[in-house]
Amino acid sequence: MKNWLLSLLLLAPFCLSAQTQISGAVQDNSGQPIPGANVLIQGSYDGTSTDAEGKFSFTAYSEGKSVLAVTYVGFQPWVDTVNLTGTPIERTIKMKPVISDLDVVVISAGSFEASDERKAVVLKPIDIVTTAGANADIFGALKTLPGSNTVGEDEGLYVRGGDKNETGYYIDGLTVASPYFGSAPDIPSRGRFSPFDFKGTVFSTGGYSAQYGQALSAAIVLESQDLAPQTQSNVGILPMAISAGHTQAWEKSSIGVQAGAVDLTPFFWINSQRTEWINPPEGYNGSLSLRHKPNDKGILKGSATYDYGNMGLELPNLEDPDQPITFNLKSSILNSYATYKQGLGEHYNLDLGTGFNQDVQDIEFGGQSIRQDLQLYQGRAMLTRFIGQWSAARIGGEVQNRLTNWEVGGLELNPSSTYMAGFAEADLLFGHRLAIRPGVRAEYDDLIGKYNVAPRFALAYKTGGHSQVSVAAGQFYQTPLPENGPGTYDFYQQAEGLDYQKATHLIANVQHMGRGRTFRVEGYHKIYDQLLTWDQDSIFRYSNDGHGHATGIDLFWRDQKTIKRMDYWVSYSLVFTERLFRDYPVAAQPTFASTHNLNVVMKRYFQKLKTAASLTYTFASGRPYYNPNSAEFLADRAPAYHDISFSASYLTNLWDNFTVVFVGINNILGTDNIYSYRYSSDGSFREAVKAPGLRTIIVGVFVAFDHNKKQEE
Amino acid sequence: MKTITLALTLALSTMLMAQPNFEQAMTGALSQLDTASGKDGWTQAINRIERIAQAEPEEWLPAYYAAYGRSILFYMSQDAKEKDEQAKQAESWLEKAKAINPGHSEVLTLEAFVVSMRLSQDPMSLGATLGPKVGQLLGQAIQKDPNNPRAYYLLGQNTYYTPAAYGGGAEKALPYLQKAVQLYEAEEDDPMLPRWGDAQARQVLAQCEADLEK
Numbered sequence: 054m055k056n057w058l059l060s061l062l063l064l065a066p067f068c069l070s071a072q073t074q075i076s077g078a079v080q081d082n083s084g085q086p087i088p089g090a091n092v093l094i095q096g097s098y099d100g101t102s103t104d105a106e107g108k109f110s111f112t113a114y115s116e117g118k119s120v121l122a123v124t125y126v127g128f129q130p131w132v133d134t135v136n137l138t139g140t141p142i143e144r145t146i147k148m149k150p151v152i153s154d155l156d157v158v159v160i161s162a163g164s165f166e167a168s169d170e171r172k173a174v175v176l177k178p179i180d181i182v183t184t185a186g187a188n189a190d191i192f193g194a195l196k197t198l199p200g201s202n203t204v205g206e207d208e209g210l211y212v213r214g215g216d217k218n219e220t221g222y223y224i225d226g227l228t229v230a231s232p233y234f235g236s237a238p239d240i241p242s243r244g245r246f247s248p249f250d251f252k253g254t255v256f257s258t259g260g261y262s263a264q265y266g267q268a269l270s271a272a273i274v275l276e277s278q279d280l281a282p283q284t285q286s287n288v289g290i291l292p293m294a295i296s297a298g299h300t301q302a303w304e305k306s307s308i309g310v311q312a313g314a315v316d317l318t319p320f321f322w323i324n325s326q327r328t329e330w331i332n333p334p335e336g337y338n339g340s341l342s343l344r345h346k347p348n349d350k351g352i353l354k355g356s357a358t359y360d361y362g363n364m365g366l367e368l369p370n371l372e373d374p375d376q377p378i379t380f381n382l383k384s385s386i387l388n389s390y391a392t393y394k395q396g397l398g399e400h401y402n403l404d405l406g407t408g409f410n411q412d413v414q415d416i417e418f419g420g421q422s423i424r425q426d427l428q429l430y431q432g433r434a435m436l437t438r439f440i441g442q443w444s445a446a447r448i449g450g451e452v453q454n455r456l457t458n459w460e461v462g463g464l465e466l467n468p469s470s471t472y473m474a475g476f477a478e479a480d481l482l483f484g485h486r487l488a489i490r491p492g493v494r495a496e497y498d499d500l501i502g503k504y505n506v507a508p509r510f511a512l513a514y515k516t517g518g519h520s521q522v523s524v525a526a527g528q529f530y531q532t533p534l535p536e537n538g539p540g541t542y543d544f545y546q547q548a549e550g551l552d553y554q555k556a557t558h559l560i561a562n563v564q565h566m567g568r569g570r571t572f573r574v575e576g577y578h579k580i581y582d583q584l585l586t587w588d589q590d591s592i593f594r595y596s597n598d599g600h601g602h603a604t605g606i607d608l609f610w611r612d613q614k615t616i617k618r619m620d621y622w623v624s625y626s627l628v629f630t631e632r633l634f635r636d637y638p639v640a641a642q643p644t645f646a647s648t649h650n651l652n653v654v655m656k657r658y659f660q661k662l663k664t665a666a667s668l669t670y671t672f673a674s675g676r677p678y679y680n681p682n683s684a685e686f687l688a689d690r691a692p693a694y695h696d697i698s699f700s701a702s703y704l705t706n707l708w709d710n711f712t713v714v715f716v717g718i719n720n721i722l723g724t725d726n727i728y729s730y731r732y733s734s735d736g737s738f739r740e741a742v743k744a745p746g747l748r749t750i751i752v753g754v755f756v757a758f759d760h761n762k763k764q765e766e
Numbered sequence: 767m768k769t770i771t772l773a774l775t776l777a778l779s780t781m782l783m784a785q786p787n788f789e790q791a792m793t794g795a796l797s798q799l800d801t802a803s804g805k806d807g808w809t810q811a812i813n814r815i816e817r818i819a820q821a822e823p824e825e826w827l828p829a830y831y832a833a834y835g836r837s838i839l840f841y842m843s844q845d846a847k848e849k850d851e852q853a854k855q856a857e858s859w860l861e862k863a864k865a866i867n868p869g870h871s872e873v874l875t876l877e878a879f880v881v882s883m884r885l886s887q888d889p890m891s892l893g894a895t896l897g898p899k900v901g902q903l904l905g906q907a908i909q910k911d912p913n914n915p916r917a918y919y920l921l922g923q924n925t926y927y928t929p930a931a932y933g934g935g936a937e938k939a940l941p942y943l944q945k946a947v948q949l950y951e952a953e954e955d956d957p958m959l960p961r962w963g964d965a966q967a968r969q970v971l972a973q974c975e976a977d978l979e980k
C-alpha cells in the first residue's frame with residue numbers, strides 16, 4: 054500500500070504537468086527561412102534549434118504563462134508570452150536584423166577620420182605612422198589627403214584655398230595654440246606631437262561641428278590615448294636625435310614620461326645643405342602623460358609637452374646679395390592640459406577640460422630683436438545627452454584668455470583678450486539611413502568687442518549597403534590676428550574697430566566603402582568675407598575689406614584588396630580660388646594655392662624580409678608668386694612640384710626586445726623643386742625659394758622594452 | 767510488485783526526461799559539442815548550451831562554454847558582419863561568466879581567448895593594445911592555477927604565431943606547448959569543469975616541432 058502511494062506521489066507531478074508541443078518556423082523579414090536559430094522557453098532547458106528549412110518543434114514541460122524566445126546571430130532577439138496548457142502551439146516568427154555600426158550612416162561631408170575604435174573610417178592611426186615622406190609626423194601624413202595643398206617651404210596645413218592660420222588644432226576639444234616647432238623663414242618645421250599619443254584623428258576640410266571655432270578653413274581634431282595598456286620603456290636613436298621614455302601601467306592608472314635631445318649637425322654631414330647654417334637646429338624636449346580611471350565611466354587625463362630649440366642661419370638678402378641677413382631663433386613651447394570625462398547614468402556624459410599653453414620666441418632678424426610671448430589659458434565644459442542607440446545632443450561652452458607680450462626693437466606691447474563661446478548641436482538619426490546634425494555656435498571676443506552667431510548643418514543619407522551621400526553647410530568665424538612684424542603695434546591700436554573674418558562652406562559628398570576599397574568624391578564652394586587687409590603707409594591701416602572664394606573637387610580612392618599585401622591610395626584636389634586679403638591690391642589666386650594637387654601613397658609589407666615599405670609621390674601644379682615686373686598681380690607661376698619619397702621599417706629583435714630599424718629617403722630623385730621666387734624691391738634681382746637640401750636620408754633605431762614579458766618568463 | 771517497480775521506473779525516467787538536473791543537462795550538451803561537426807553542428811550544440819546558460823544564471827560553466835562556442839563560430843564565419851555579431855555574443859557571455867566567477871584561472875584564460883579573437887579582426891591596428899593584454903591575462907591565469915593546460919596551450923599558440931621580431935617564434939613556443947600537453951595528460955575528466963584544447967595543443971606542438979627540425 055505504501056508503495057502504491059509512493060508511486061502515485063511520484064506519478065503526480067508527471068500527470069499534472071502538461072506537456073505542450075510547440076512548433077513553427079523562423080523567417081527573416083523577406084520570408085526566407087533562418088536555420089540554426091535558438092528557440093526556447095525562457096528560464097527552462099526546453100527548446101531546440103531550427104532545421105535547414107527554418108522549422109522547429111519541441112516539447113515544453115513547464116506550464117502556465119511563459120516566455121517563448123528566439124535568438125539568432127545578426128538578428129534582434131524575438132520574444133512573446135505563451136500560455137502552456139498542453140494545447141499545441143504553432144508560430145511563424147519573423148525576425149528583424151540587428152543594425153550594426155557598419156550599417157549606420159555617418160556624416161562624412163568634409164571629414165577624414167582615422168580611428169581604431171570606429172569601423173567605418175577611411176584610415177587607421179597606424180596609416181599615419183607608416184606613410185613615406187611624412188616622417189611619422191601626423192600633420193605630414195594628413196598632407197597626403199585631398200584638400201591639402203603642398204607648400205614645400207612652410208609647415209602647417211593649407212586647406213582648400215585657405216591660409217595655414219585658418220586651420221584649427223584641437224586635442225580632446227581644447228585648442229592647441231602651437232602645434233608646430235619654431236621655424237625659420239622658408240624652412241618648414243615638424244608637428245610637435247607623436248602620432249602614438251592619439252587614438253583618433255579627424256581631418257576636417259570643411260563643414261565641421263559647432264564644437265570647433267576660430268578656424269575658417271579646416272579643423273584637426275585629435276583624441277588622446279586612454280590608459281596605457283602596458284608597462285614599457287623605449288629608446289630611439291637617430292643620427293641627429295636621441296629619445297627615451299618609460300610608461301608605467303597599473304590597473305586604473307598610468308604614467309608616461311618621455312625625454313629627448315636633438316642636434317641636426319650630424320644630419321647635415323649626411324645631407325648636404327644649401328642653406329648657410331650658423332648654428333644648426335638643436336634642442337631638447339620632454340613630455341609627461343597621466344591617466345586615471347576613477348570608475349568605469351570616467352577618465353582623468355593630464356598631459357604636458359615642453360620643447361626648447363634654437364637655430365641660426367643666413368637668409369638671402371634680396372636688396373644686397375653680398376650681405377646675407379642673419380636669423381637666430383630661440384623657441385620654448387609648453388602645452389599642457391587636463392581633461393575629465395565622466396558618464397552620468399545611462400544618458401549623460403560630462404566633459405571638462407582646462408589647459409595652459411605658452412610659446413616664447415626670441416628672434417634676431419638682421420640685427421633687430423623681436424620677442425614674442427604668447428600665453429593661452431582655457432577652460433571648456435560640454436554635456437552630452439544620448440538619445441536612443443545612435444543619437445545624441447551636446448551643449449557646451451569655452452573661455453580662453455590670451456596674454457601676449459611683444460618686444461620689437463625696444464617697443465613693448467602687452468595686449469590681452471578674452472574669448473568666450475557657447476555651442477549646441479545634435480546628431481539625430483532617423484532609422485539607420487538618415488542622419489542630420491544641426492548646430493549653432495556663438496562667440497564673443499573682447500579684442501574686437503564683437504559677437505557672432507554661426508549656424509552649422511550637415512546631413513547624410515545611406516543609399517545602399519556601402520554607399521552614402523552627405524552634405525554640409527555652415528558659417529565659420531575667426532578673430533583677425535596680426536603678422537609677426539612691424540604692423541603688430543598698429544594692429545592692436547586699431548583692433549577694436551575690426552570685425553570677424555568670415556567663411557561660408559557648402560559641401561556635397563558621395564562615398565562608397567566596399568570591402569577593402571573606398572571611393573570618395575566631394576565638391577565644395579567656400580565664400581570668404583571680411584578678411585583682414587592692410588595698407589602699408591607710414592602706419593598700417595587695417596580693415597575687413599577682404600573677400601574671396603574657393604571652388605573645387607576632391608577625389609580619394611583607396612584600395613587594400615586588388616593587389617595582395619599592397620595598400621595604396623590616391624588623392625587628387627582641384628581648386629579654383631581667388632582672394633583679396635592682406636596687402637593684395639586686387640583679388641588673385643593666393644601664393645599658397647596650387648590648382649592641382651596629387652598624392653599617391655603605396656604601402657606594402659614584405660613578410661619574408663619582415664619589412665614594411667612605403668612610397669609616396671606628390672605633385673602640385675605651380676603656385677603664383679609676386680613679380681614686381683609683371684603688369685598683372687600674381688600672374689606668374691612657379692614650376693610644378695614633384696617628389697617621390699620612400700620609407701622602410703625593418704622589424705626585428707635586439708636582445709629580445711622589439712626593435713624597428715627605420716630608413717627614410719625624401720625626394721629620392723633629387724628633384725630641385727622651386728617653390729616660389731622672391732624679388733628685390735626694385736625687381737632687378739630674384740632668388741628662388743628652394744628646400745635647404747635636395748635628397749634627405751634618415752636612419753633610425755627604435756627599441757621597445759616590454760617589462761611584462763620579462764616577468765612571465 | 768513488478769508493476770509497482772515498473773510504474774516507479776517509468777515515472778522516474780519520465781521525470782528525468784522532463785526535468786534533467788543541471789549536471790545531466792551540461793553532460794548532454796557538452797557531449798553534443800564534443801561530437802559536433804561543421805558550422806551547423808556547432809550552432810546547434812551552442813544553442814543547447816545557451817539554453818542552459820539562460821536558465822541557470824548562477825552557474826558560470828554554461829556561460830563559459832557559450833562564450834567559448836561563440837568564439838569558435840567566429841572563426842568559422844566568413845562574413846565580416848557575422849563575425850562581428852558572433853564576437854559580440856562571445857563577449858557578452860564572457861562578461862556573464864566573469865561576473866559569476868571572477869578571477870578564476872579558466873575564466874581568465876577564456877578572456878585571453880576572446881581578446882585574441884577580437885585581435886584577429888585587425889591585428890595591424892589592434893596588436894599594440896590587445897596583444898599585451900592577452901599575455902597579461904594568460905600570465906594571471908597561470909599564476910592562479912599553474913596546472914591549467916589551456917593557459918599554457920594559448921600562451922604557446924600565441925607565441926608560436928607571433929613573429930620573432932615581436933618576441934615570438936617556434937623556439938620560444940615549444941616549452942609552453944610541451945608543458946600544456948603534459949598537463950592535459952594529467953587532467954582528470956570532470957564534466958563540471960572546462961575541458962578543451964588537448965587535440966589542438968598537440969597539433970600546434972607537432973607543427974612547432976616540425977618547424978624546429980627544418
